Amino acid sequence: MSNITLKEKRLGVKDLVQSNIGLISVVGMFYAICCAGAYGIEEMIPEAGPGVTILLLLILPLIWALPYSNICAELGSARPVEGGSIMWVKEALGEFWFAIMVFTNVIWALVCNSVYVVLSVNYLGNIVELTDAQAYIIKLLMVLIFFIINVVGLKEVSVVSTVLSILIILVFAFVAIVGFANWNFSPIEPFMSEEYDGLLGAIGAGIAIGVWMYSGFDEISLMAGEIRDARKVIPKALMIVVPLISLTYLLPTIGGLATVGNWESWTTEPGGVGYATVLTQNLSPVFGIIFMIVAILGQLSIFNVCIATGGRCILILSDQNFGPKFLARLTRKKGTPYVGLVIVAIVTALLIPFDFTFLVLVEVFFMVTVVALTTIAAMILKRRIPKEEVPFQTPGGKVGHTIMAVVIIAICVFTILSNGTDWFLGGLLWILAVPLLYLIFKRLYKGSTVMEPELYPINPKTKLGFGDLQRIGKTYVGIGLFSTFSRFFLGWYEGEWGHEYYLEEYEEGLFSNFDLMLKVILIVGIATIIAGLVFYMAGKKIEK
Secondary structure, eight states, X not given: XXXXXXXXXXXXXXXXXXXXXXXXXXXXXXXXXXXXXXXXXXXXXHHHOHHHHHHHHHHHIIIIIHHHHHHHHHHHHHOOOBTHHHHHHHHHHOHHHHHHHHHHHHHHHHHHHHHHHHHHHHHHTTTSOOOHHHHHHHHXXXXXXXXXXXXXXXXHHXXXXXXXXXXXXXXXXXXXXXHHHTOOSOTTOSSSOTTOSSHHHHHHHHXXXXXXXXXXXXXXXXXXGGBTTHHHHHHHHHHHHHHHHHHHHHHHHHHHHHHHOOGGGBOSSTTSBSHHHHHHHHTOHHHHHHHHHHXXXXXXXXXXXXXXXXXXXXXXXXXXXXXOGGGGBOOTTTOOOHHHHHHHHHHHHHHTTSOHHHHHTXXXXXXXXXXXXXXXXXXXXXXXXXXXXXXXXXXXXXXXHHHHHHHHHHHHHHHHHHSOXXXXXXXXXXXXXXXXXXXXXXXXXXXXXXXXXXXXXXXTTTTEETTHHHHHHHHHHHHHHHHHHHHHHHHHHSTTTHHHHHHHHHSSSGXXXXXXXXXXXXHHHHHHHHHHHHHHHXXXXXXX
């Protein structure tokens, strides 16, 4: 424990220690944070139908994962800096959108970290019966163990992630082999769930989970400043991990449906049908228990890397003067941002008692916001950074890059709209707070003005950057217009089944009343437009 000291006075990204992390280790980290097994696809199958699920698992790598990983690889080769995608947004879009990006990342990281701890203990509940107190103690121990691993250093994080990733790949390969060897049913029949009249509805039911399963390709860029030779290693790792993840999802799912069938009963909940059933049904219950143990390790492998990325988000927040300087403190020998890691661990400990559904309610909204901002930044920097500074180029030149970017953003919008009225409302209420966080922290800590006063001068009247009130106003007007449009889209998209579904799903409260949720979305949308116009007009008057 000699490496874990809390008495370090050095501050800032410039003091981070680079580690010699090889290609295999970076692949392991990518695999851990982007995949860590096919867990979650069990929920897609009954929602969308087996055929649509297989279709999405085939198409999403081509239209979502591969384009986005290519964009991240190109920018990562040109700008391998600590903070990665967050700093790319600053270079492309300026301080305001950088702050939106970093605050969104921090909130997303703090919430999603807790999800994986909760999921791992849920899987443990399939093996042994736990009281609420026992489950919470186990969750706390998990948080503590992986906090220590992260404080020890990024290299140790990569080693643990690589070992767990190899174990997960072997187990799912075994599931696929057993499934294909005991083929009994067509894995694509029926093609889609009978709940939907058309293919669009079935795709909408599964795409949010599918996009979530293929997310996280920008996360390792947050730690690029600590990876020696990141300019070469990260792009290579991305090109390896995308097909690896695709095969992890596709082959066990086809094999599982082919041998077990019973597609309507697939779920992650205890007692349901899933990948473990493939082993218990064709071999013995012992293999099912082994699979559940690996499932627990899979969730913890994601949590392991998520702690690291969350800690780096907080480090960047402080280093760029949007938070107190003590948040950027590093350990003496390993140079890891221990204060950020402590905050992540504490918030995770506070959130783990909550239900899994509550925790994931807003995650997709934040995820697609990060992806959209990264993609827009990539489009701008593609035209700004000279080719000789970009070792890795996306295929198709500027035209191919633009097509990929447009497709990614279109999928982001469709995912938000088709993810469900409950998820949309939850994400909307959270995302509205982000511009206010910028306003508060910019006034308190002055932001980029501290290091670059000529580029980011302060308006003495507002204590903000010149034009910030107008930017906040435009942002709120944009969110309000999108929210207002979404109210009518959701009313049309879910109108035939929404009332019954949400009442059955939640039983009581705001999210159980479909009409009330639509009304709240419309009211919030109109109120946000009005607030945005007030900010904009005030800014136009004050910031002349």
